Amino acid sequence: MADGRTTPPCVFLSLLLLLLLLLLSAANGLxxxxxxxxxxxxxxPAGYPCKEVSAVTCDDFVFTGLGMPGDTSNLIKAAVTPAFVSQFPGVNGLGISAARLDIAPDGVVPLHTHPGGSELLFVIEGTICAGFISSANDVYYTTLNKGDTMVFPQGQLHFQINAGDVTAVAIVSFSSPNPGLQITAFALFANSLPSPLVEKVTFLDDEQVKKLKQVLGGSG
Incomplete structure (x- = not known):
């Protein structure tokens, strides 16, 4: 050291032991x-804790729900069947998950984001108009047909619309076991935020805001 003092052997040994423990912990994790x-x-935020290995079964690594059509008899005429960690515990900690998307004719998945992961969409039936808006407000959209794939970067606003006359089906994968979901229209109009505040932040008039709140189940 600059003042001529040396590190006591006991301190050096303690630091070495700590380093070895950290290395062993990392090795066990790997x-x-x-x-x-x-x-x-x-x-x-770090995921679910691990189930005891003695309690793990093959069923934890299998999810069968993506083979069944979702119920599209709703306001947006679309359905998402998730295979996230809450439905599929085997993906916990693996950085992946999946979902099935069914969009009936005239159906739409409105502008939304997945704050926790990027999305890869693969069309297996029908035609889907899909796109996203970057943080620079650049727009990237196209029409996807059977066999086409599109990626939506994490956190970007994006949408999917049925662009044909038959139900469109897609399988979606995510770069997170729990990517999250926030639909912009529901975030604005399906809550109790007072209408004057919504009008202020959206530049919509009172009649439009109250109509959207009524349609989407909001109040205030």
Missing amino acids: MQDFCVGELSVSDT
Whole structure:
């Protein structure tokens, strides 16, 4: 050291022991094959805690829901069947998940974001008009046909619209076991935020805001 003092041997040994413990901990983490989510406890930003390996079964790694059509008899004429960690505990900690998207004729998945992950959409039936808006407000949209794939970067506003006359179906994958979802229209008009505030932040008039609140179930 600059003042001529040396590090005491006990301090050096303590630091070395700490380093070894950290290396062993990291090695054990890398050697862990999986971390099936223990859904009986609350989720955390880091995911669910791991289920005891002795309690893990093959069913934890299998999800069958994507083979069945979703119910599109709703306001947007679309349905999303998620295979996120809450439905599919085997994806916990793996940085992946999936979903099925069904959009009936004239159906739409309105502008929305997934704050927790990027999305990859693969069309397996029908025709879908899809696109996203970047943070620079640049617009990227196109018409996707059977076999086409499009990616939507994490956090970007994006949409899907049925562009044909038959139900469109797509399989979607995400770069997160829990990508999250916020639909812009519902965030603005399906809550109790007072109408004058909504009008102020959207530049819409009172009649338009109250009509949208009524349609989407908001109040205030």
